[in-house]
Amino acid sequence: MTPPTTSSSKDKLAALRTEIEHRNPAQPEFHQAVHEVLESLAPVLAVRDDYAQASLVERLCEPERQIIFRVPWQDDRGRVHVNRGFRVEFNSALGPYKGGLRFHSSVNLGIVKFLGFEQVFKNALTGLGIGGGKGGSDFDPHGRSDSEVMRFCQSFMTELHRHIGAHTDVPAGDIGVGGREIGYLFGQYRRITNRWESGVLTGKGLSWGGSAIRPEATGYGNVYFAAEMLRRRGEDLQGQTAVVSGSGNVAIYTIEKLKALGANALTCSDSGGYVIDDKGIDVELLKQVKEVERARISEYAERRGASARYISGGSVWDVPADIALPSATQNELGAEAAATLVRNGVKAVSEGANMPTTMEAVDVLHEAGVAFGPGKAANAGGVAVSALEMQQNAARDTWTPARVEDELLRIMQDIHHTCYETAERYDAPGNYVTGANIAGFERVADAMLAQGVI
Ligand code: GLU
Numbered sequence: 065m066t067p068p069t070t071s072s073s074k075d076k077l078a079a080l081r082t083e084i085e086h087r088n089p090a091q092p093e094f095h096q097a098v099h100e101v102l103e104s105l106a107p108v109l110a111v112r113d114d115y116a117q118a119s120l121v122e123r124l125c126e127p128e129r130q131i132i133f134r135v136p137w138q139d140d141r142g143r144v145h146v147n148r149g150f151r152v153e154f155n156s157a158l159g160p161y162k163g164g165l166r167f168h169s170s171v172n173l174g175i176v177k178f179l180g181f182e183q184v185f186k187n188a189l190t191g192l193g194i195g196g197g198k199g200g201s202d203f204d205p206h207g208r209s210d211s212e213v214m215r216f217c218q219s220f221m222t223e224l225h226r227h228i229g230a231h232t233d234v235p236a237g238d239i240g241v242g243g244r245e246i247g248y249l250f251g252q253y254r255r256i257t258n259r260w261e262s263g264v265l266t267g268k269g270l271s272w273g274g275s276a277i278r279p280e281a282t283g284y285g286n287v288y289f290a291a292e293m294l295r296r297r298g299e300d301l302q303g304q305t306a307v308v309s310g311s312g313n314v315a316i317y318t319i320e321k322l323k324a325l326g327a328n329a330l331t332c333s334d335s336g337g338y339v340i341d342d343k344g345i346d347v348e349l350l351k352q353v354k355e356v357e358r359a360r361i362s363e364y365a366e367r368r369g370a371s372a373r374y375i376s377g378g379s380v381w382d383v384p385a386d387i388a389l390p391s392a393t394q395n396e397l398g399a400e401a402a403a404t405l406v407r408n409g410v411k412a413v414s415e416g417a418n419m420p421t422t423m424e425a426v427d428v429l430h431e432a433g434v435a436f437g438p439g440k441a442a443n444a445g446g447v448a449v450s451a452l453e454m455q456q457n458a459a460r461d462t463w464t465p466a467r468v469e470d471e472l473l474r475i476m477q478d479i480h481h482t483c484y485e486t487a488e489r490y491d492a493p494g495n496y497v498t499g500a501n502i503a504g505f506e507r508v509a510d511a512m513l514a515q516g517v518i
Contacts, residue, residue, distance in 0.1 A: 068109060068110050068113055068116060069110055070106050070107050070110040071106075072110075073105075073106040073107075073109040073110045073116070074106040076109070076116070077102045077103075077105060077106055077109070077121070078102075080102065080121060080122060080125075081095075081098065081099060081102050084098055084125050088174070088177070090174065091173065091174025091177060091178070092174065093174050093175050093177075093178035093394060093395075093419070094174045094175075094177040094178040094181065096178065096395075096419065096422075096423065097177075097178040097181045097182055097419060098125055098181060099423065100419075100423055100497070100501070101181070101185065101501045101505070102121070103501075104497065104498045104501035104502055104505075105121060105501065105502065105505060107490050107491070107502075108490070108502055108505065108506070109121070112509075114513065115509050115513070118512070118513055118517070120509045120512055120513065123512065124155065124184070124505070124508065124509070124512070125181070127152050127153060127154045127155075127177065127180060128153050128154060128155060128156060128161075129152075129153040130150075130151075130152050130153070130173070130177075131149075131150065131151045131152070131153070131199075131227055132148065132149070132150055132173065133148070133149045133150075133223040133224075134146060134147075134148065134149070134223075135147040135148065135149045135201055135203065135216065135219050135220050135223070136219060137212070137215045137216045137218075137219045138215060139208075139212050140209055140211060140212055147201050147202055147203040147216070148172075148201060148202055149199070149200075149201045149220050149223060149224065150171065150173060150176045150199050150200055150201065151176075151197065151198075151199035151224060151227055151228075151233070151235070152173075152176045152177055152180040152197060152198055152199065153180075153195075153197045153227070153233055154177075154180035154181060154183065154184050154195070154196045154197050154198070155184040155195050155196050155197075155508060156195035157195060157508050157511040157512045157515060158187065158188055158193055158194060158195050158507065158508060158511050159187075159192075159193040159194040159195045160194065160195055160229075160230070160231055160232055160233055160234055161195045161196060161197030161232070161233035161234070162183070162187055162194035162195060162196065162197060162233075162234050162236075162447060162450065162451070163179065163180060163183040163187070163196055163197045163198040163199070163235070163236070163238075163447070164179075164198060164199075164200075164235065164236045164237050164238030164241065164267075164446075164447075165198075165199045165200045165201075165235050165236070165237065165238055165241045165245075165249075166179065166198070166199075166200035166201075166238040166239045166240060166241065167200055167201050167203050167204065167205050167216075167239070167240030167241050167245065168200070168202070168204055168239050168240045169202055169203075169204040170202070171200045171201055171202045172202065175200075175394075176198050176199060176200055177198075178394070178418075178419065179198035179238070179418055180196055180197050180198035181196070182196075182418055182419065182439065182440050183196035183197065183198055183440075183447070184196030184504070184508060185440045185500065185501065185504030185505065185508070186439070186440040186441070186443070186444045186447060186504065187444075187447055187451075188503075188504040188505075188507040188508050189440065189441055189444055189479050189482065189483070189500060189503060189504050189507075190444050190447060190448040190451060190475060190479065191475070191478065191507075192448060192451035192452075192475075193451070194234075194447065194450075194451050194454075197233055197235075198238070199224070199235055200238065200240075200241070201216075201220060203216050203220075203240075204240065205240050205245065206240075206358075210244070213244065213245065213248065214248045217245055217248035217249045217252065218248060218251075218252040220249070221248075221249045221252035221253050221256070222252065222256065224249075225252070225253050225256050225257060228253075228264055228265075229261065229264055230261055230262075230263030230264050230454070230457070230458075234263065234264060234265065234266060234450070234454060235249075235265055235266075236265060236266040236267045236446075236447070236450050237267045237313075239312065239393065241267075242267070242279075242313060243267065243268075243269060243279070246265055246266075246267045246268055246269075247268075247269060249265060250264070250265050250268060250272075253265065262457040263454050263457040263458055266278065266450035266453040266454060267279075267450065267453075268453070273453075273456075273457055274453060275449055275450075275452055275453035275456055275463065275468055276462075276463065276464065276465035276468045276469075277449055277465055277468040277469050277472060278446075278449045278450065278453055279313055279317065280313075280317040280320070280321075281317075281445045281446045281448065281449035281450075281472055282313070282314045282317065282416060282443050282445050282446030283313070283314050283315065283316065283317025283318035283319070283320065283321060283391070283416060283445075284317055284318075284320075284321045284445060284469070284472060285442075285443065285444065285445015285446065285448065285449075285472055285475075285476045286314070286318055286389060286391070286414050286415070286416040286437075286442050286443050286445065287301070287318055287321040287322055287325065287389075287414075288321075288445070288472070288473055288476035288477070289414055289437050289441065289442040289445075289476050289479070289480055290387055290389065290412055290414040290437060290442070291325065292476070292477055292480035292481075293412050293414065293435040293437055293480070293496070294387075294411065294412055294435070296435070296484065296494075297411070297412075297435065299411070300325075300326075301322065301325040301326055301327040301387075302325070302326035302327070303326060303327070304326075304327040304328075304385075304386040304387055304411075305327070305328050305329075305330055305384075305385040305386050305387075306322050306327050306328065306329045306330065306385050306386065306387045306388070306389060307329075307330060307331050307380060307381065307383045307384075307385040307387075307388045307389070307405075308322075308329045308330075308331055308332055308345075308380075308388075308389045308391055308416075309331070309332070309333045309338070309380045309381075309389075309390050309391055309392040309396060309397075309417075309420070310332065310333060310334075310390075310391035310392030310393070310416070310417065311332045311333060311334050311350065311354050311361050312354070312391070312392075313355075314391040314416040314417065314443070314446075315332050315333075315389075315391040315392070315416065316347060316350055316351060316354065316355070318389050318391050318416055319332065319345050319347050319350065320347045322389075323344065323347065327386075327387070328344035329344060329345045329389075330342070330344060330345070330383055330385060331345070331380050331383050331385075332345055332350060332361060332364075333361065333380045333392060334360055334361045334392075336360060336361075336362065336376060336377075337361075337362065337374055337375050337376040337377055337378060338361075338374075338375055338378060338379075338380040338383075339361050339362075339364055339365050339368075339372055339373070339374050339375075340372065340373055340375065340383055341365075341368060341371050341372040341373075342371045342372070343371040343372075346368060349364055349367060349368060350364055353367075361374065362374045362376075379401055379404075381397060381401035381402075381404055381405055382401075382404055384408035384409070385408070385410065386409070386410065386411050386412075387410065387411060387412045387413070387414070388405055388410050388412075388413045388414075389413075389414050389415075389416050390413070390415055390416060390417055390420035390421060391416030391417050391420075392417055392420060393417055393418075393420065394417065394418060394419045394420060395419065395420065395421075395422050396417070396420045396421075397413075397420050397421045397422065397425050398422045398424065398425050399422065399424035399425045399427075399428050401425065402421070402424075402425035402426075402428035402429050403428055405429070405434075406428060406429065406432040406434060410429075410434055411434065411435065412434060412435040412436070412437070413429055413434055413435070413436050413437070414435075414436075414437035414442045415437060415438055415439035415442050415443055416439070416442070416443050417439060417443070418439045418440075418443065419439060420439065421436070421438075426438075426497060430495065430497075435494070435496070436496060436497065437496050438496055438497045438500050438501075440500050440501075440504060441479050441480070441483050441496060441499075441500040442496075444475075444476070444479055445472055445475070445476055448471075448472060448475045448476075449468060449471075449472055452468055452471055452472075482499070482503045483496045483499030483500045483503055484496070484499060485499070486498070486499040486500075486502050486503040486506075487499030487502075490502055
């Protein structure tokens with residue numbers, strides 16, 4: 065038999081991609097996430113025939129289990145609503161399924177599968193022994209009262225509880241799921257099971273099993289990753305300006321850490337528009353508006369005074385800055401926006417959200433020599449601190465904020481190093497997409513190979 069070459073492996077991967085698209089119709093985000101990873105793997109399969117023989121890529125692209133369920137609940141006026149709940153348990157070769165729950169009207173099976181697929185590689189990169197999964201619902205908590213959110217969460221957990229557990233599957237938050245939702249979900253799990261199983265969910269409150277720095281971790285971690293990318297280019301964050309999208313917990317703590325490290329975030333956004341603040345975003349005011357009042361960011365501009373303007377619609381990527389940290393949602397930064405960023409002299413783009421940059425936009429950035437940190441590496445700090453929360457829960461221990469943050473910094477530097485070195489090893493210097501995809505893949509693939517055909 066002739067040994068595989070990069071080009072014959074490429075052909076096989078292209079055929080596999082077509083097959084996956086046929087088997088999973090109408091799931092464009094899942095196709096995109098698979099496409100991006102398969103694009104990176106040809107050089108690995110060319111040297112690792114054992115991976116090809118074991119159909120590892122084929123197995124990796126098929127979730128181990130997919131759960132879809134009805135979530136009925138009553139609003140404050142007594143009207144009954146029906147939402148759809150999902151949990152996709154993608155891969156458990158390295159540890160229990162781990163990944164967030166997203167509550168947003170756009171959630172469907174394809175979205176959950178794209179997120180679960182990304183999570184498998186991201187979690188492998190953390191090196192912390194966690195498999196990958198994701199879940200959620202097309203329920204939108206915005207505009208709902210606390211009681212409505214509670215009733216929804218209780219109904220959601222009434223089904224979900226039978227599928228999860230500290231050694232099985234450990235959900236957490238994502239868009240639309242924060243501390244409030246995790247509290248209601250945990251309470252219902254505890255009530256149904258009659259067990260104090262703190263390691264079943266992460267993102268819990270500090271006084272009942274949560275970890276310090278978990279809310280901050282995704283944003284802080286992304287800033288650490290961006291700093292490492294800049295360091296490789298002989299620069300640091302001091303004095304740099306940043307354009308940040310989103311205004312959820314990832315964006316908020318990105319802005320906070322940028323400031324702490326001497327940079328200045330000029331923007332934030334929500335689905336209605338964006339804010340530009342010439343003095344830099346005041347993170348305390350942003351927290352008050354978004355976290356306490358759950359209001360729109362137009363409110364921020366109104367209260368901030370002369371330095372800030374709210375721009376309805378429009379693209380936050382039009383704002384010139386040294387670095388860009390997309391922290392809202394998938395496909396928010398397309399090729400045109402990437403070209404604008406390049407024209408404005410951007411040096412680095414680091415993804416706080418999952419897959420916010422389209423593949424075409426990534427090509428534009430790479431061609432222009434911009435450092436690009438893909439979410440599965442750059443935003444892994446959130447799930448990494450979730451894994452530290454699981455460690456604390458297992459040991460019935462509580463770590464100090466300083467200890468957790470030290471660990472987070474070390475993990476992000478380690479992920480950066482792994483991606484950088486792997487890209488070099490595969491002849492793609494400076495390409496963190498290749499580095500992250502291959503390094504994550506190798507870790508999961510080796511574990512699957514050792515564990516047999518399962
Ligand atoms: N939703 C986050 C992510 O995309 C965190 C998941 C977790 O903490 O389990 O990685």
